[in-house]
Amino acid sequence: MTRTPMTRTIEPHPALPVHHGDPFGHEVLEDPAAFHGELREAGPVVHLARYDVYAMARYAEVHAALRDWQSFESGAGVGLSNFRTEPPWRPPSLLLESDPPRHDAPRRVLSGLLAPRALRRLREQWRSAAADLVDDLLARGPEFDAVPALAEAFPLRVFPDAVGIPDEGRENLLPYGEFLFNAFGPHNDLVAAGAPRAGDLAAWVNAQCRREVLAEGGFGAQIWAAADRGEITPDQAPLVVRSLLSAGVDTTVHGLGAVLHAVATFPEQWRRLREQPHLARVAFDEAVRWASPVQTFFRTATTDVRVGDAVVPAGKKILMFLASANRDPGRWDDPAAFDLSRDPSGHVGFGFGIHQCVGQHVARLEAESLLTALAERVASIEVAGPVVRHHNNTMRALGSLPLRVRPA
Amino acid sequence: MSAVQEDVVTLRVAAKEVASDGVVVLTLRHPDGARLPDWAPGAHVDLILPTGAVRQYSLCGDRFDAFRYRVGVLREPDGRGGSAYVHDVLAVGDTVGVGGPRNHFPLVPSERYLFVAGGIGITPLLPMVRQADALDADWTLVYGGRTRASMAFLDELAAHGDRVHLVPEDECGRIDLPRWLADPQPDVAVYCCGPGPLLDAVERACAHWRPHALRTERFVAKEQGAPVRDEPFEVELARTGRSVTVTPGRTVLEAVRSVGVDVLSSCRQGTCGTCETDVLEGLPDHRDSILDDADRAANDCMFVCVSRSRTDRLVLDL
Ligand code: FES
Numbered sequence: 001m002t003r004t005p006m007t008r009t010i011e012p013h014p015a016l017p018v019h020h021g022d023p024f025g026h027e028v029l030e031d032p033a034a035f036h037g038e039l040r041e042a043g044p045v046v047h048l049a050r051y052d053v054y055a056m057a058r059y060a061e062v063h064a065a066l067r068d069w070q071s072f073e074s075g076a077g078v079g080l081s082n083f084r085t086e087p088p089w090r091p092p093s094l095l096l097e098s099d100p101p102r103h104d105a106p107r108r109v110l111s112g113l114l115a116p117r118a119l120r121r122l123r124e125q126w127r128s129a130a131a132d133l134v135d136d137l138l139a140r141g142p143e144f145d146a147v148p149a150l151a152e153a154f155p156l157r158v159f160p161d162a163v164g165i166p167d168e169g170r171e172n173l174l175p176y177g178e179f180l181f182n183a184f185g186p187h188n189d190l191v192a193a194g195a196p197r198a199g200d201l202a203a204w205v206n207a208q209c210r211r212e213v214l215a216e217g218g219f220g221a222q223i224w225a226a227a228d229r230g231e232i233t234p235d236q237a238p239l240v241v242r243s244l245l246s247a248g249v250d251t252t253v254h255g256l257g258a259v260l261h262a263v264a265t266f267p268e269q270w271r272r273l274r275e276q277p278h279l280a281r282v283a284f285d286e287a288v289r290w291a292s293p294v295q296t297f298f299r300t301a302t303t304d305v306r307v308g309d310a311v312v313p314a315g316k317k318i319l320m321f322l323a324s325a326n327r328d329p330g331r332w333d334d335p336a337a338f339d340l341s342r343d344p345s346g347h348v349g350f351g352f353g354i355h356q357c358v359g360q361h362v363a364r365l366e367a368e369s370l371l372t373a374l375a376e377r378v379a380s381i382e383v384a385g386p387v388v389r390h391h392n393n394t395m396r397a398l399g400s401l402p403l404r405v406r407p408a
Numbered sequence: 409m410s411a412v413q414e415d416v417v418t419l420r421v422a423a424k425e426v427a428s429d430g431v432v433v434l435t436l437r438h439p440d441g442a443r444l445p446d447w448a449p450g451a452h453v454d455l456i457l458p459t460g461a462v463r464q465y466s467l468c469g470d471r472f473d474a475f476r477y478r479v480g481v482l483r484e485p486d487g488r489g490g491s492a493y494v495h496d497v498l499a500v501g502d503t504v505g506v507g508g509p510r511n512h513f514p515l516v517p518s519e520r521y522l523f524v525a526g527g528i529g530i531t532p533l534l535p536m537v538r539q540a541d542a543l544d545a546d547w548t549l550v551y552g553g554r555t556r557a558s559m560a561f562l563d564e565l566a567a568h569g570d571r572v573h574l575v576p577e578d579e580c581g582r583i584d585l586p587r588w589l590a591d592p593q594p595d596v597a598v599y600c601c602g603p604g605p606l607l608d609a610v611e612r613a614c615a616h617w618r619p620h621a622l623r624t625e626r627f628v629a630k631e632q633g634a635p636v637r638d639e640p641f642e643v644e645l646a647r648t649g650r651s652v653t654v655t656p657g658r659t660v661l662e663a664v665r666s667v668g669v670d671v672l673s674s675c676r677q678g679t680c681g682t683c684e685t686d687v688l689e690g691l692p693d694h695r696d697s698i699l700d701d702a703d704r705a706a707n708d709c710m711f712v713c714v715s716r717s718r719t720d721r722l723v724l725d726l
Pocket of ligand 1: 641666672673674675676677678680681683684696711712714715
């Protein structure tokens with residue numbers, strides 16, 4: 001095409017920056033920082049050629065897109081798979097994988113149940129559970145692997161009880177979450193490794209969501225009570241319970257792993273936390289910003305969406321890099337530092353907008369309980385051996401975190 | 409205290425239209441064109457008028473439009489001046505404070521709905537019928553008003569054909585509640601908003617329906633009997649560590665404020681939900697128009713602008 005020399009035409013679709021890397025490859029999962037930096041550098045929207053999806057990695061765009069549920073829907077799935085064209089591996093979540101208006105009632109019920117007010121009755125219980133756990137652990141010596149000993153042990157001790165599921169079979173919770181969060185990515189080796197057990201794990205989880213299985217007074221029974229009041233339908237109740245069991249375990253485990261890793265890596269911050277124990281909550285949110293236990297989620301464009309100079313075409317998947325947004329130097333000073341003097345508010349580690357993690361208060365209460373118990377008993381924490389990453393398509397996880405502590 | 413202004417934004421009146429005799433419709437936008445907080449059908453906002461008056465109005469626009477709020481305002485001849493100000497003074501380009509949105513009247517999922525509106529009570533129901541439509545639910549709206557000319561949004565409703573039953577009182581008399589409500593339907597959710605007498609009548613007419621079948625919203629406080637106790641009681645503020653005695657002539661809200669603790673409030677009549685406070689100990693004497701029986705029985709929150717105490721002592725999370 002020829003252009004008249006007198007006018008400058010503006011390209012309707014200026015060439016998008018393209019990246020050929022694999023966000024779900026082992027190299028990136030081991031250490032995503034460089035990859036995230038490249039994406040942020042490349043532009044507000046980048047085309048990921050390998051999967052033909054779009055990527056947002058800067059804070060401003062990620063934050064704006066998370067709020068804009070009208071343009072970026074969740075109902076087509078928040079993984080790579082597009083539910084409009086491919087059948088989901090399990091019935092979609094009524095919370096994570098749905099949009100208004102269908103999203104309203106399940107969200108409303110859960111957020112009422114998991115509101116700080118409602119959690120008050122758990123505070124004392126969880127404090128003493130944390131104290132017991134830490135006492136037992138310290139009695140066994142000053143060195144331990146914090147992943148199984150604390151990060152996994154504490155949520156598994158308190159959360160399934162709070163939901164009200166039976167003791168039997170609880171060992172299925174972590175592998176179920178592990179598979180679920182892998183399944184948001186491509187069908188790579190991580191998914192293949194979990195696939196043989198996925199059906200059985202899903203069947204077990206579904207079986208825990210039935211009314212007759214759930215203990216009186218727990219979150220599960222309260223979800224069914226909401227169905228009795230007509231706030232959700234009886235068909236929705238088990239799926240809402242499933243959301244708790246899917247999203248309430250692994251994420252917290254990795255959040256706790258992140259905060260323990262952070263305080264062991266930044267010893268002056270641990271000193272600070274001991275002097276000002278009320279900083280426990282700040283510490284957890286700062287760790288969620290710093291490590292982003294949930295690294296990424298997809299959205300799907302409902303229409304052609306203009307972002308900066310680029311257009312994301314209708315129906316295309318967009319990968320939102322929460323982790324990268326949480327370390328965008330355009331938003332945070334010295335983003336790689338774990339710093340309790342920073343106000344981490346506004347981080348997108350719990351998402352943002354109508355899909356913002358509905359269980360965040362539960363996670364904070366777990367973290368506060370555990371950190372408080374540790375701060376009372378432990379003068380210093382240091383990393384005592386190689387920190388091993390655990391690769392998952394969605395979560396930033398630790399396989400092993402050897403710590404050495406000096407009792408107070 | 410900054411908490412008082414926490415969820416208030418200043419919005420500009422982008423349009424003001426007469427929707428019927430006595431009703432104007434305001435469109436509000438952010439002066440910078442920013443997104444407004446999300447809402448769902450049944451939500452209301454506080455309008456904080458330049459005179460300082462605070463009034464609650466249901467959002468009746470399109471929730472998928474993140475940039476505009478729409479509210480319908482009825483001129484209330486014996487009101488406290490808020491609606492007259494909106495009708496007579498407030499002009500396009502003026503700004504108002506907007507608090508919320510809050511939702512005490514959410515649309516629960518159901519295959520079938522019966523919506524009953526009286527007068528300006530149509531406003532929260534308008535986005536509900538649109539949503540019921542979007543979800544392919546089966547729904548019926550019965551909408552009563554004084555006269556056809558006083559009934560707002562008839563054009564919009566006309567698109568729904570015979571799902572909408574208009575009952576102008578001067579032509580057809582009052583809504584025939586027994587016709588609509590005598591036979592309880594197991595799978596119908598009934599939503600009603602309108603003047604107090606209509607709400608009372610619908611509540612009576614639904615008394616034999618299953619629990620929770622009926623959901624209502626009141627903008628005028630429900631008639632309340634006498635308080636359970638007429639002696640003073642103690643209110644302890646757990647977070648502040650103070651206590652204050654509430655005498656019969658004083659609200660808990662006033663008492664709490666007198667010791668320097670601010671609680672957000674707006675309607676001061678137990679209808680808007682702004683002053684909701686967590687109760688840690690003691691049994692409140694609920695005198696609001698918001699909580700249903702189950703919420704009341706939980707005794708874990710109260711609306712301190714109107715509610716009182718059944719026990720000698722209440723411990724509040726303040
Ligand atoms: S101020 Fe409106 S309910 Fe109390």
